[in-house]
Amino acid sequence: MSQYVLEMIGIHKHFPGVHALKGVDLRVKPATVHGIMGENGAGKSTLMKVAIGLYKADAGTIRFKGEEVSFNSIHEALERGISMIHQELSPLPYMTVAQNIFLGREILNRWGLIDHKAIDREAAKILDELKINIPPTRIMGELSVAQMQLVEIAEAVSRNAELVIMDEPTSALTEKEVEHLFEIIRNLKARGVAVVYISHKMDEIFKITDEVSVYRDGELIDCRKTSELNRETLIKMMVGRSIDQFFQKSKASIGEPVLEVEGLSRRGVFHDISFTLRRGEILGFAGLVGAGRTEVMETLFGIFPKEKGTIRIKGKEVDIRTPYDAIRNGMAFLTEDRKRSGLYLNLSVRDNIAIASLKEHLKGFLINHSRIRSICEQAVATLSIKTPNLDQQVMFLSGGNQQKVLVSRWLATSPEILILDEPTRGIDVGAKAEIYKLMSTLAQEGKAIILVSSEMPEILAMSDRIVVMHEGEKIGELTREEATPEKVLHMATGEPLETFQEAH
Numbered sequence: 001m002s003q004y005v006l007e008m009i010g011i012h013k014h015f016p017g018v019h020a021l022k023g024v025d026l027r028v029k030p031a032t033v034h035g036i037m038g039e040n041g042a043g044k045s046t047l048m049k050v051a052i053g054l055y056k057a058d059a060g061t062i063r064f065k066g067e068e069v070s071f072n073s074i075h076e077a078l079e080r081g082i083s084m085i086h087q088e089l090s091p092l093p094y095m096t097v098a099q100n101i102f103l104g105r106e107i108l109n110r111w112g113l114i115d116h117k118a119i120d121r122e123a124a125k126i127l128d129e130l131k132i133n134i135p136p137t138r139i140m141g142e143l144s145v146a147q148m149q150l151v152e153i154a155e156a157v158s159r160n161a162e163l164v165i166m167d168e169p170t171s172a173l174t175e176k177e178v179e180h181l182f183e184i185i186r187n188l189k190a191r192g193v194a195v196v197y198i199s200h201k202m203d204e205i206f207k208i209t210d211e212v213s214v215y216r217d218g219e220l221i222d223c224r225k226t227s228e229l230n231r232e233t234l235i236k237m238m239v240g241r242s243i244d245q246f247f248q249k250s251k252a253s254i255g256e257p258v259l260e261v262e263g264l265s266r267r268g269v270f271h272d273i274s275f276t277l278r279r280g281e282i283l284g285f286a287g288l289v290g291a292g293r294t295e296v297m298e299t300l301f302g303i304f305p306k307e308k309g310t311i312r313i314k315g316k317e318v319d320i321r322t323p324y325d326a327i328r329n330g331m332a333f334l335t336e337d338r339k340r341s342g343l344y345l346n347l348s349v350r351d352n353i354a355i356a357s358l359k360e361h362l363k364g365f366l367i368n369h370s371r372i373r374s375i376c377e378q379a380v381a382t383l384s385i386k387t388p389n390l391d392q393q394v395m396f397l398s399g400g401n402q403q404k405v406l407v408s409r410w411l412a413t414s415p416e417i418l419i420l421d422e423p424t425r426g427i428d429v430g431a432k433a434e435i436y437k438l439m440s441t442l443a444q445e446g447k448a449i450i451l452v453s454s455e456m457p458e459i460l461a462m463s464d465r466i467v468v469m470h471e472g473e474k475i476g477e478l479t480r481e482e483a484t485p486e487k488v489l490h491m492a493t494g495e496p497l498e499t500f501q502e503a504h
Helices: 044-051 074-080 097-101 116-129 145-158 175-190 202-208 231-239 293-300 323-328 349-361 369-382 399-411 429-444 456-462 485-492 497-503
Strands: 006-015 018-028 033-038 059-064 067-069 082-085 163-167 194-198 211-216 219-225 257-266 270-278 282-286 308-313 331-334 417-421 448-452 465-470 473-479
Touching (some): 006 044, 033 044, 033 231, 074 082, 082 145, 097 116, 116 145, 145 163, 145 175, 175 194, 219 231, 270 465, 282 293, 282 456, 293 448, 323 331, 331 399, 349 369, 349 399, 429 448, 448 456, 465 485, 473 485
Parallel strands (some): 018 219, 033 194, 033 211, 082 163, 163 194, 282 448, 331 417
Antiparallel strands (some): 006 018, 211 219, 257 308, 465 473
């Protein structure tokens, strides 16, 4: 019997113009959680898609429980005991939770008809065993993304999978939901199931994994026990540079107010938000999930109407009712969910970059295609966007490169005020470092930036001042010098700064 549940040896995979996997290895032991880390485009997801038969390897050997295998489809991998929970969920929204769990494996009664009651009973057992509090008869489309994620895990468990691959499973989960997921993973591990855990979140890797394999540019850099690693070592393995090169915040000259917001309110969402944003400044917005930070930005940008409040840009009061009004007034908004509300995934890199500034490239009624191409080529070069060409559909780019395309789109509108809502969510540390460097450069050029982030190191390292929100209200502001993780967290839970200072 092999000591590994999965062995992938010397795996090569080519796509047109790209050598995605260059003879990589992966060895996963039974009843362990094996972390996989690497920059976007490092080959992590490609390797997993080879493992489950979605892609065919060009060369190399795959062994499952010691036996050489070559899966021709996902179905074959599932039948053998390998299940994968993808980052992009694809449930059948009009069917129930139970029907989704047993899709393609329906329980039949003695007349050969689907026994819906039996399916509901079995699904209820699995959900109860995993402490997932979702009724099996609930319609899938009514669930949150986090709940859908848990149903996919229940489906994997129902198949008695011996290896479960999780690709960025916490990208849409709250802290409480992440803890529940970890509890489920520990439960699976205790039952002898191996889990491959792909994540960009280092805290999670250190908390849940036993071993970590790190990939870079389609090659395996190293595989080590998690206990032998620290944050700095892991970053250096992933990106080839040390942690002190990670947050690149250069000193910018902070000038006059560019944006002044007074008493901004939206009924039932947030109340009486006031702040000032200056030229060359990065103003951080911190707070827990549900604090109302994104909602403030959406209202500022005209996506939703304000109930009351005043917005002034360069001293002049403006009436922003639509995103077009905001763009006309020199604002740009990078939304927190690039796939749902940012990118046009079916369109090309060129179309995605040019779409917000298209009006600027008109000659009468004709589009100046050569100018658009020039701007897009410059954007690809400036932000180091990895794409075969400008005609590549954005859906085929890595997460980090998709984010850079979105940033390029807004920079093409020549904004003076740039709102960045979770700009590094779901991208690797290398792409993060490039986004931080770009933010710093833009601030030095005189752009005024609002940074909404749930990552404490990011908000502390990149902000000149920090506005802290709690349940739709502004609790207070901190200067860069005043801000500490403890202060920000206490304020984010609703405790005013004065109370914290008195207690400490």
